[in-house]
Amino acid sequence: MTKFSADRPIYTQIIDLVQVRIVTGVYLPESKLPSVRDLAVELGVNPNTVQRAFSGLEQSGLVRCELTSGRFVTDCVQLIKDVRQKLLKEQTEDYVKNMRHYGCSSTEICDLVCLCAEQTEATS
Amino acid sequence: MTLLQCKELTKTYEKGSAPALNGLDLDLERGKIIGLLGPNGSGKTTLIKIINGLLVPTAGKVLINGRLPGIESKKSIAYLPDKSYLADWMRIAQIVDFFDDFYADFDQQRALSMLELLDIDSRQVFRSLSKGTKEKVQLVLVMSRTAQLYLLDEPIGGVDPAARDFILRTILTNYSEEASIVISTHLIADVESILDEVIFLDKGKVTLQSSVDAIRSDKGKSVDETFREVFAC
Numbered sequence: 001m002t003k004f005s006a007d008r009p010i011y012t013q014i015i016d017l018v019q020v021r022i023v024t025g026v027y028l029p030e031s032k033l034p035s036v037r038d039l040a041v042e043l044g045v046n047p048n049t050v051q052r053a054f055s056g057l058e059q060s061g062l063v064r065c066e067l068t069s070g071r072f073v074t075d076c077v078q079l080i081k082d083v084r085q086k087l088l089k090e091q092t093e094d095y096v097k098n099m100r101h102y103g104c105s106s107t108e109i110c111d112l113v114c115l116c117a118e119q120t121e122a123t124s
Numbered sequence: 125m126t127l128l129q130c131k132e133l134t135k136t137y138e139k140g141s142a143p144a145l146n147g148l149d150l151d152l153e154r155g156k157i158i159g160l161l162g163p164n165g166s167g168k169t170t171l172i173k174i175i176n177g178l179l180v181p182t183a184g185k186v187l188i189n190g191r192l193p194g195i196e197s198k199k200s201i202a203y204l205p206d207k208s209y210l211a212d213w214m215r216i217a218q219i220v221d222f223f224d225d226f227y228a229d230f231d232q233q234r235a236l237s238m239l240e241l242l243d244i245d246s247r248q249v250f251r252s253l254s255k256g257t258k259e260k261v262q263l264v265l266v267m268s269r270t271a272q273l274y275l276l277d278e279p280i281g282g283v284d285p286a287a288r289d290f291i292l293r294t295i296l297t298n299y300s301e302e303a304s305i306v307i308s309t310h311l312i313a314d315v316e317s318i319l320d321e322v323i324f325l326d327k328g329k330v331t332l333q334s335s336v337d338a339i340r341s342d343k344g345k346s347v348d349e350t351f352r353e354v355f356a357c
Contacts, residue, residue, distance in 0.1 A: 002317075006346035009337035010317055041296050044289065045317045046157055049337070 002043045010045055014053035016087075017043075022062060022073055023084035033063065033071040125190050127273060127304055128152040128175065132184035135170050135328075144170040146328035147184065154272070155301045157318055159336075159347070160308040162325030163355050168308040169206055171325070172275050176203050188273065199228070202271035206278050208258055212251035216261055219250060223265050235268035238294060242287075256283040263291055267298045274305040280314060292318050312348040322347050324354065 004013050021027045033039075036054065040047040054071060057063040061079060065071050074080065099109050130150040136143040145167045152158060160168050173179040175186055177193030188197040210219055216239065224232045239246050242260055253261065259282045266274065276295075280288045288311075296318060299305055309315055316336060324332035331354070339347055 004317055006349055007340070007344050009340045011337055037297075041293055043317075044292055044296070046320050046336075047296070047301075048156070048320050049317075052337070 002045070004045075011049050011052040011056065014039075014043065014045065014050060015056045018053065018057055019062065019083055019087060023080060023087060027073050029073050029077060029080060030075045031073050032069075033073065035070065126151050126187075127154050127189065129187040129190075130171075130175075130184070131187075133171070133174065133181050133186060134183040135167075135174060135179065136182045143182070143328050145174070145181070148325075148329055150323065150330055150333070152273075152304055152306070154304055156320040157295070157299070157305045157307065159312065159315055159319040159322040160306050160325065161310075161312060161322055161347075161351055166325040167328040168325055169277055170328075172203070172277050172306070172308060175273075175275060176201060200272040202266045202269040202274045204262055204266045204274075204276040204279055208262060210250055210262070213249065215249050216244065216246040219261070219265065220246065223268070227269055229270040231268050231270065234298070235264055238264045238268065242290065256287060259283055260287060260291070263294065267294055270300070270303075272303050274299065274303065276305065276307045278309055279307060280309060280311055285314075288314055312351055313346070316347050319347070324351070326355070 002017075004010050018027070018033075027033060033054075034042070036047050036050045040050045043050070054063060054065070058065055058071075060083075061076070062074055062083060063071050064074060096109060099112075104112075128151070130148055133145050133148040133150075134143055135145040144165075148167070148171065160171070162168050170179065174181050175188065175193065177198060186193060188201065191197060214222070220232060220235050220239075223230045223235070236246065239261070242264070244257060244260065250258065250261070259279070263276070263279055266276065274295075279295075280291055283291065292315065295305060295307075307315055307319070319336050321333065321335050322339070323330055336347055339345070339350055343350055345353075
């Protein structure tokens with residue numbers, strides 16, 4: 001069962017999770033998404049919650065629904081890139097906010113990021 | 125038509141004692157998984173037993189599909205009691221046969237395949253099973269019916285966390301959109317993500333009926349945290 005954070009609705013967390021799967025290529029452009037029931041069982045959540053998340057994803061255009069054959073990831077690669085950019089920016093903003101909490105300056109943050117990035121490059 | 129309606133439901137077990145249910149009003153729709161939550165002695169089991177026709181209310185009434193509890197309502201309600209009521213000398217396979225004879229909506233194949241998935245040998249005598257395995261068998265029996273209303277009284281209390289996840293998955297896979305499931309439990313954090321809606325019961329009354337997502341977006345807190353706040357001792 002997937003663990004969800006306590007401070008916001010579960011359906012918004014499912015939207016995030018599906019977005020991450022789309023931008024990281026777990027779900028490829030134009031590919032078929034799992035059914036509501038299958039995703040609900042996989043994540044251990046109520047099917048109505050998954051339904052609500054899918055509606056949100058359809059509104060943003062990232063997912064399209066075909067009446068008889070199910071839901072598909074958009075074929076618009078640009079849109080996927082935009083969503084990826086948005087998610088990366090959010091993650092970075094959170095990180096920077098955290099570092100500011102420790103009283104870090106901009107150069108300090110950049111130096112640390114470069115240092116860690118080089119380290120992971122060396123190991124991978 | 126509303127699946128379940130309770131109107132000013134009151135139950136007093138003994139004259140002069142505090143009522144277990146105190147003028148409770150409740151409407152339940154189809155197609156939902158509902159958590160029935162409340163501290164010990166708030167009336168959860170009493171409510172479930174009245175809906176099932178096992179107890180008679182002192183005042184008020186309960187309607188299932190617009191009718192009072194009776195033979196018809198029992199055909200459409202699958203009930204998991206808080207205690208075992210099965211004949212414990214029977215083997216699991218015999219109990220499955222018994223249910224198959226008894227309930228027209230029982231799916232024997234579904235029951236057997238769930239038992240297999242849970243790695244439970246159906247040749248075992250019920251009495252010889254551990255507490256957790258007994259609970260699993262009873263849940264399998266209940267979820268193998270194609271009912272309109274499932275009433276599960278503490279379905280995950282006695283099983284380990286891994287089996288808990290399996291049981292919640294079993295509930296998710298087996299319910300249909302026309303049915304509703306009511307789960308009474310203290311283990312809110314474990315069931316929260318599978319619920320549509322929660323009902324808070326306190327001193328025999330409904331104090332809150334709300335969707336899980338509404339609680340989370342209004343309060344910025346999980347149902348579990350909200351419960352701890354509302355019922356803090």
